[in-house]
Amino acid sequence: MTKLRKALGLALVPVLLTACGQNAPAATPETADTAETAVTWTMGNLEPLPWANDRGYYFLEFHSFDGNGRWPYYLVSRVDFDTGEVTPVCNKPGCSHDGTDCLAFSDINYAEDTIIPMEDGSVLLYHQADSTEVSQDKQEQYGYYLDYEEARVVEYPGEAGRKYVEAVYESAGQPSYVDRISADGLTRERLAVLPDDLGTYLKCWDGQALYGSLLSGNLDIITENCGVRVGLDGKVSYFDLPDPYYTEVLSGCGPYLLLSHTSSPVDLRTMYLYGNYNAFYTLREQADQECWLYDPVQGTTQKLDLPHENLTNFVGMGDRIVYTAVEDGEQWIYIYDLTTGETELGIQGSGSMIIKLIPAVGRQPRYVWAYPQGQPALVDIDTGNWWTSDELMEMTGLDPGRYELGNALCETRDGRLLLQLYDMSRIPTENVYTTIPSPALTEGLNLTQQALEEEARLLEKAAEGVDVPQEVAEP
């Protein structure tokens, strides 16, 4: 009987094996890659980064450890709109604002740091770290001076020298980060840490998050590029950009990121990597700059069909794009309206024009700093009116023999324009700050159509005896 059982067992083996084979699980497709790039957030109305809030205008202020320009460092400082006074955003009791322990300390280099003042009075500081290689070199070099006091006192003598060496060493050890400095200037917290070896360029925000790109490359080509979103809750997300080797995030316009795209009939990046430099530099100069609108949530790209070619630069301002183009050998400034899809207002300019956006508190920016007819001037893109440096200087009422206009910095909520001037009577020259009534508001002719309509509405309401809310009175 035992033999029989064995024989039966052997005969059944193939049957059982066949049955097992039929139940083998099927392989599932790999989904990890798609999960990583999936966008799980929403995006609001994008605006350029503000650089100012109701407390003032913020910038990286130059200081030096020896007080004479040697061994520099930079602090996050605020210009008061009423007094023109500049103060670091640190209120820590007893802080001498001359080291990395100061809450306003930014870096020893004037790097790519970006200041984002919030409406609640707090300030975000985005700091971009050096590459890993540079950081390591600095830590090695300055770590040596920290370890060997005898060597340090020769190269970096005194208390100022010691503080400088300490600051360089500590700064080099910092990652790329976004910090929040509280409105009272008493605390500073780290909101987010970003990858070191990729440059992060934050360009716009929607009140909930900052947006920009993370890229790597050299002056000629991009080797890596992706979009980045830094939530104000500290969450960092990355997203794909269209045609990333030829695309840069410039700004945000309403529901879109504004991208510049370089277009050529030949793959220029490959041409460069092949070492075909003669051809590369020839074709790069001929390449077209295009303006793309990108929705990272939907992943859709819209190529703007601007009526001009040879765009030299463009800036996003709310629902408008200001760009310059060459036409018949002349440079012109144009404004493209995203809502109507039309280009309006041409202002003739000349020379190489870099357009700088002048931020405004509580409203969409209306001014850019540009070079109409070759002169540096403040241009109102609502009307096309512009004011030269001399005209702005005249509005300050200050002595033009002593002061020289440096920059227009921002427009305040109550309709003033903050200017930075050089006091030429001081050696070295000193920066001073003053405000003038916003030029667009002082001349009746310069009022925008919208402002005129608003004014008419207010007058009408007033005539009817209806209370008008105060905040609508702002043009």
Add this chain to the structure above:
Amino acid sequence: MKRRKLKRGWMLALCAAAIVPLAAIPLGWFALTDAAMVGQTRDQKTPYTSIVPTGDDYYLLRQLNTRVELAARGATRSLYEEGDEMAGMYLSGASYIEDMTVADSSMQQYLQDVLDSLSYGRVLPSEWLATIRAEIGYWGSQIYYSTDTLGFVRLAAFGGENQEICLLDLEVESLTGKVVSLWASTEETHPIDVGNTLLAWVELNELDGLGDWAVPVGTDYEQSGLYSQNGQALMTCATGMDDSIWTQLGRSERHYFSLQLGPRDLEVSQ
């Protein structure tokens, strides 16, 4: 004794009668399951996919992918850093005249043969070839060459009073003898037939097996390129103004002819 033998015989017969049907069990099982399957449809959990060629199947494209990857790494960091692996060191060849080697007669012959092969292959139009040769002859240019560590050879000729004009820059993958890029700057220009030139170049480079070369609609290369999604490779052919050279009279008004094959990941409109 006889009875014992008979008993054994019966036992053997009994065993055989028991074992033989057992051996038939699998046959019966398969017959039953087959019968149950007939007329039924079942979805396959992993769908059938045909074998699609990729760029990795082609030595030339593998070399170009490696080259671009390593050159991109070298563009942003040092050639070699402490802690790097020994493998993957890439040195690009010289691109400028002062760092290149003067070609001897055999290298000059090699260049002539490469240009001829492009011309016979209907990739380089004969009038363009004649113009390029005439330019090199006019300037009495020497031929220079350089090599990179992946085996690409650059052959170049320069013109102008100070050798400031790059008349020709051509790169060949040395093992296969295939041209991967060509740049020529000339005073004369000729019309080109982009579509046919590129189809001929696909054939000459023996990359037609990728099977999906098509115009990359909706991209920057719509007018100048052919793209293979399977190979993630782009070929372009373009002509235009070469106004990069400054002379006493202003920018020069020369013309260029460009061919390039390289790795590229494109999103093509459907």
